[in-house]
Amino acid sequence: MNLTLLAKAIAVIGAGIGIAGGGIGIGLIGGKALDAIARQPQEKKDIRTNMILMAALIEGLAFFGAIIALLVVFMK
Amino acid sequence: MELFKLDPGLAAWTWIAFGALLFILWKFVFPPLMKNIKTRERTIAKSVDNAAAIERRLGEIEEEREKILKEAGVKADEILHQTRKDAEVLKAKLVEKAEKEAENILVLARNKAAAEREALLQTLQEDLADFVCDASEKVIGASFISEKERQWTRELVKEL
């Protein structure tokens, strides 16, 4: 029982780390995209589309971590 | 795990719903919708073209107007100049003519005055001669002076 609890706790911490990584990635993307928009406002539409695309790609990875953690946490 | 439970029925239903939706949209919704959008886009494009053409023509007209205005200005200047010159010439001519006429009138008047004076002088002389003859007759008391002598007296007075 205690070992299971430990595993679950570690899974949750792992999910947290994974989401933190995703957060860093999305932050970088958002910052660079804003930089680019500030530099070239006429390309705003293209940059925003690509920014959302890239953010979604990274967000997907973060969510995989969360889902795997969920699987462990709710495992009977 | 319930999270990843396989459910073929649900998958099949997804395909059925999506397929039916795709079919209906493709068949009944998209043709009229795209036609509307295309028509509107064409209308907008045409309007924009029209506006551009109108603007271009407006520019042309403006340019033409400018040109005509400029030409008219030049022509008006020319006409003004010509008129001024003509007026100058005319004025000179008129002045000359008037001067000549005035001179003529002056000469005429002078001549006339001279002639009148002459006539007056002659009448005066004749009258004087007559008067002299009459006075002589009165003094002498008889009519001694014939017509011939009277004539002679007149000549005499005239030569005086």
Added chain:
Amino acid sequence: MKLHIRKITFVFFFTAVIPFFAAAEQADVSGTLFHHILDSKKIDLFPGIAPVTLPFGMSVHVLMLILAALLIVGFSLLAVKKGILKPKSPAVIVETLVLFVRDDIVIPVMGEERGEKWLPFFFTQFIFLLTVNLLGLIPAFKTATGNINVTTSMALLVFILIFIIGMKNLGIVGFFKNLFPEGTNIPIGIFVAFLEFIGIFTRSIVLSLRLFANMFAGHLAILSFLVLIFVINPLFGFVSMPFAVFTYVLEVLVGLIQAFVFTLLSCIYIMMASTSENE
């Protein structure tokens, strides 16, 4: 308008919180959470009312899918019938969405000519996913895209289309030849082509997983915040309610973005597989 919003918010929270009174009694937190997200053959809205079993062995997610399809069909047919010139016409929304998909997704990726041809497919994909995503946000409704079977079958469609269109455009030999990189020696080329081939599978799987994970995790987050009220203390509601509202509003955005991303990525994948790199 402001009063209207307040009313809607109140009704939303009222209906959202009610099911958890039952959970508090059962004290089975994970069971309650999953019960409200996963599929089931029965509809049970309120704790007092006995659950209604759906006919024909349908589940709630199937019901949601059909409801979404019917909504879209009804709305777009009405839009076509009414035209855009009438005031308050649904055609304004439908045409805006069509133009969004055409100008922001399909034509930039596929080009003018092919984009026009493929627009109905991608528009249907976009509007279907969007409607299903947003339907799940209505209290007492469920998110069908939070079920991996739904997203996988949508991604499977894209996976099949990648092969069909790729082979139709490039030929069967050309399709596999397209996987080889230009100007490398043969062993490395084979390795890269193998990776590319595996990549087609992984891309499709990730496509389905991304949508599933986003919708599932988002709703799980909302429910987790709400469940905390019953697990910890009723007074904790003052803390967790704002968080739940925030997540809920975020979910509206996520539903839109995920539909957009799914459509954009499937468009890019199909385009990548069906044009050779030499062009």
